[in-house]
Amino acid sequence: MRPTLRQLQYFVAVAEAGAFGPAAKTLHVTQPSLSKQIAVLEAELGLALFQRTSRRVALTREGDSLLDAARKTLDAARTFRAEAKLLAGDARVRLQAGVLPSVGAYFMPSFRERLQTRLPDVRISLTEGPSTELTSRLNSGDLDFVIASASDAAGLERLPLFDETLWFCSHPDDPLMASDAPCPLSELCGRQILTLSFDFHLARIVRDLAAKAGATISPEYSGASLDAIRQLAVSGDGIAILPSLYALGEAIRDPSLRVRRIDDPAAIHPVYLYWRSSEPNTSFYKRLAEEMIAEKTNIRMSRIPRFQF
Incomplete structure (x- = not known):
C-alpha cells in the first residue's frame, strides 16, 4: 500500500467538491483520469472512500475518518518542499x-x-x-x-x-462620455451594464452596483475578457465597467478611448x-x-x- 501525494490531493479535492466533475475542473485533469486514480487509491487502501450516487459523491465513514490525515499529509509535504528550498539556498527563486x-x-x-x-x-x-x-x-x-x-x-x-477604483466606457457619442469628471452612480439608471462572467468577483461587485443604480446586467457577454466588454461598449452595446488597472492602462495605450470613474463608495474592486x-x-x-x-x-x-x- 503506497498512496501518492497526487492521489491524496485528488481524494481531498473530491471530498471538498462533493462531485468528480467540479473536482476535476479544479485540478485541471479529466474526470475519467480523476475517477481512475481514486479507484486505484481505494484498491490500495482496501477501503471505499466515497459513496457514489447518480447526483452526488459522499464520503464513507472510513473516508471521513481519513480526510483530516490526508490534508495534514499534503500540508506537511508542502512545508517539506519549502524548507528544502531554503536549505538549498534556492529560497523561492x-x-x-x-x-x-x-x-x-x-x-x-x-x-x-x-x-x-x-x-x-x-x-x-x-x-x-x-x-x-x-x-x-x-x-x-x-x-x-x-x-x-x-x-x-x-x-x-x-x-x-x-483597492481598484471602477471606471466605465461606452460609445463615443453616448452623452455619458461627454465629460471626464467622476460620474455619480445614479446616472447609470436604466442602462445595460456589460461585465465578466460571475466566476469573477468583479462581476458580483458590478451586479450590486447595477442594482443600486437601477441598471441591468447585459446578456450580451459572459466570459473572462475585459477587452471583449470594452469593445462591445464602444460599439454601442452597453456600458462596460472596468477596474482601474485595465481601464487606465488601455486609455493610455489608446488615446481615443474615453473612460470615467464611477463616483460611489461601493465602486471598488x-x-x-x-x-x-x-x-x-x-x-x-x-x-x-x-x-x-x-x-x-x-x-x-x-x-x-x-x-x-
Whole structure:
C-alpha cells in the first residue's frame, strides 16, 4: 500500500467538491483520469472512500475518518518542499503566481521590473484566472501565491494590497462620455451594464452596483475578457465597467478611448495577496506585499495628472 501525494490531493479535492466533475475542473485533469486514480487509491487502501450516487459523491465513514490525515499529509509535504528550498539556498527563486487578468497584463510587468532591483533572485511565472479558481489551485499546491479579489477559501493567509477604483466606457457619442469628471452612480439608471462572467468577483461587485443604480446586467457577454466588454461598449452595446488597472492602462495605450470613474463608495474592486497558512516563510510574503503596494502607488501617482480620481 503506497498512496501518492497526487492521489491524496485528488481524494481531498473530491471530498471538498462533493462531485468528480467540479473536482476535476479544479485540478485541471479529466474526470475519467480523476475517477481512475481514486479507484486505484481505494484498491490500495482496501477501503471505499466515497459513496457514489447518480447526483452526488459522499464520503464513507472510513473516508471521513481519513480526510483530516490526508490534508495534514499534503500540508506537511508542502512545508517539506519549502524548507528544502531554503536549505538549498534556492529560497523561492522561482514562484508560480496566480493573478487576475487585469493584474497579469497591467501590473505584473512593472512589478517584475521592480523586483529586478528589490528582490533580484525572485522569478515569477504567471497563471491567470478568476479568484475562486486561483485560490483553489493555491490550496492544492499548484501555485505559490495568488493576487486575487475576495475569496472565502480556507487554509490561506491574506493581506490587502490595494483597492481598484471602477471606471466605465461606452460609445463615443453616448452623452455619458461627454465629460471626464467622476460620474455619480445614479446616472447609470436604466442602462445595460456589460461585465465578466460571475466566476469573477468583479462581476458580483458590478451586479450590486447595477442594482443600486437601477441598471441591468447585459446578456450580451459572459466570459473572462475585459477587452471583449470594452469593445462591445464602444460599439454601442452597453456600458462596460472596468477596474482601474485595465481601464487606465488601455486609455493610455489608446488615446481615443474615453473612460470615467464611477463616483460611489461601493465602486471598488479590492485586491489581496494570498498564500497558504502552512507556509513557513511568512515574512517573505509580507515583504512581497510591501513591494506590490509600493508599485501600485507608483502607478497611480503617474496617472494622476491625466485622470480625475
